[in-house]
Structures are given as C-alpha cells and as structure tokens.
Amino acid sequence: MSGEKLVGIVLVSHSAEVAASVAELAKGLAGGATAVPVAPAGGTEGGGLGTSAELISAAAASVDRGAGVAVLTDLGSAVLTVKALLAEGDELPDGTRLVDAPFVEGAVAAVVTASTGADLAAVEAAATEAYSYRKT
C-alpha cells in the first residue's frame, strides 16, 4: 500500500469524543485499515462542545495524501464552518470536499471505500449512499 495515494477522511463533530470514537469505529469496521488516513476534528480547541476551524484545517492537512480529502460533519455549525473554510479557498488542501452523508454510517462507508484505493468521487458516493440504508 505504501506510495499509494489514498483519500484522506476528516470527521467533524461537536464533541471530541464523538469524532474520535467514530474514527476508531470506522477504522475497526474497515478491517483495521490503518493505512487510511482518518483524523477526528471534534469540539472546540478548549475541549468544549462546538466546532473549531483551526482543528478542522489541521486535521485536513494531516490526512492529505494528494488524492483529496473527504470531510464528514455532524450538526449545524460543523457544516457551516466547513463550508466557510471551503469558501476561503486556501484554508483546506486542494481536493477537499464536504460530503453529504450520515455521520457514523457515512464514515464507515468512506473509510472502507478509501481503503481500497478508490478515488474521492467513489468515496463520496459510498458515504452519501449510506443515507439510502433504511432501518425500518
């Protein structure tokens, strides 16, 4: 796998614990696909509940392998902050995309798909498709 350009994945939650746990869950369910660069960006810099643009930018930079970065978010301000950062133009790596997906299910689909070496469009499609899995 070394040298392969993998899509990076950033998980943005209002809670540091939620972001970190979902990252662990997704990696675990991907068969321990530790090669996939996944970074949580949860809570504020001070450790509170909320969204931090600086944590998101740092997480995106840390998972960028040149194949694009898929960002999954939970609620309101997480979505708005990522959109605002994308509008800035230079705050996130080239090829960073906000993916419209359910947070937990989408993260698992994204990490599993990325672990196969799939491109950003395929990762995004898999994450978004998680919306179509009905539970009742």
Place this chain on the structure above:
Amino acid sequence: MLDADFFRRWMAAAAASVGREAQRLTDLDSAIGDADHGINMQRGFTAVTAALAEEAPNTPGAVLILAGRQLISKVGGASGPLYGTLLRRTGKALGEAAEVSEGQLAAALRDGVDGVMKLGGAVPGDKTMIDALVPAVDALGEGFAAARAAAEQGAEATIPLQARKGRASYLGERSIGHQDPGATSSALLIAGLSAAAESAEG
C-alpha cells in the same frame, strides 16, 4: 467617503457592544438555543480587535476580510462562519479601494447578507440574523441611523416568529415568544456602524 479608519471604528464599536451585551445574548440563547451566543460572539470580537491591532489593514475591504477570518476561526458555534462570511463577503465586494462611498458600502453589505443567506439557507421570517440584516441593508440608503433602527425593529419582530433554522427549529412552537439571539447580535453589529459614523462627526 469612508476610509479604513471608519471600518476599524465600526469593528471596535461592535466589539464593545458585544462585550457589554454578552450576558443578554447568552440569556436570549438559553431560551431557544444552547446558551453560548454571548460568549461565542465575545470570543470572536476579542480576536477581531487583537488582529486589527496587530496587522493594521489599511483599506476598508482588508479590515472586514481580516475581521471575518477571525470570526470563522475563533467562534466555535454557527455564528462564527455566518458572521465571518458576512464580513468577508462584504470586504471582498469593497475591493482594494482606500475609501468607499456609503452607497458602495450598502451594495457590498447586501452581497454579504446574500452570502449569509446562501451559507445558512435562511430567508426572512425564519427567525434568524437575516431578520435584522435584510431590513438594515434595505434602510441603509437613508443613512446609518435608519439602518440601526431597522435592524433593532427587525430583531424585535422575531419575537412572535417560529424558528425554522438551527437548533431553535427543533423547539417548534416553543420558540415563539423569544427574541432571536442572532438577530439581536446583528442589530448590535449594525448599531456599531451608526456609532462609527457618529464618532467621525464628533
């Protein structure tokens, strides 16, 4: 004409009133939100004040772009990207001119408000900051005092509305009867414009 100094005074006036009214904003937010609007806005405008002192941008556009950037990076709630987008979009619309007319500011601020509506998906009547900002921009042609009054009236007019955006929307009818904290802080921002204009005359 309005120079960079006017825009620095605007941001300083906004920072001062956000500081004074932080508790009131948080109290309003505790009724229908998550009780952090005052502290979030205060944190954001403290960062704006520090950045403007350090970098001393010398055009109106650069003042607003720097201020908006601080709000996006430091706030931690939805108000950060929303106000950050408002100021950045307005600043970009002003371009690199050293001085701008009141008419140019009005047009640029309309661009900024449009950017906020696009980012948040809110329209007038949703019980958001838009309900103060749109009337303020509409009144700006009649002067800063008129814009200030329109924003304050717009904020008060959110009281009977049911929230359709953000966390407050989950409350449904229970959001009725409370003034929207975002519309209230928007009225403070517009009042800062009026204060900046008055301090030039004084």
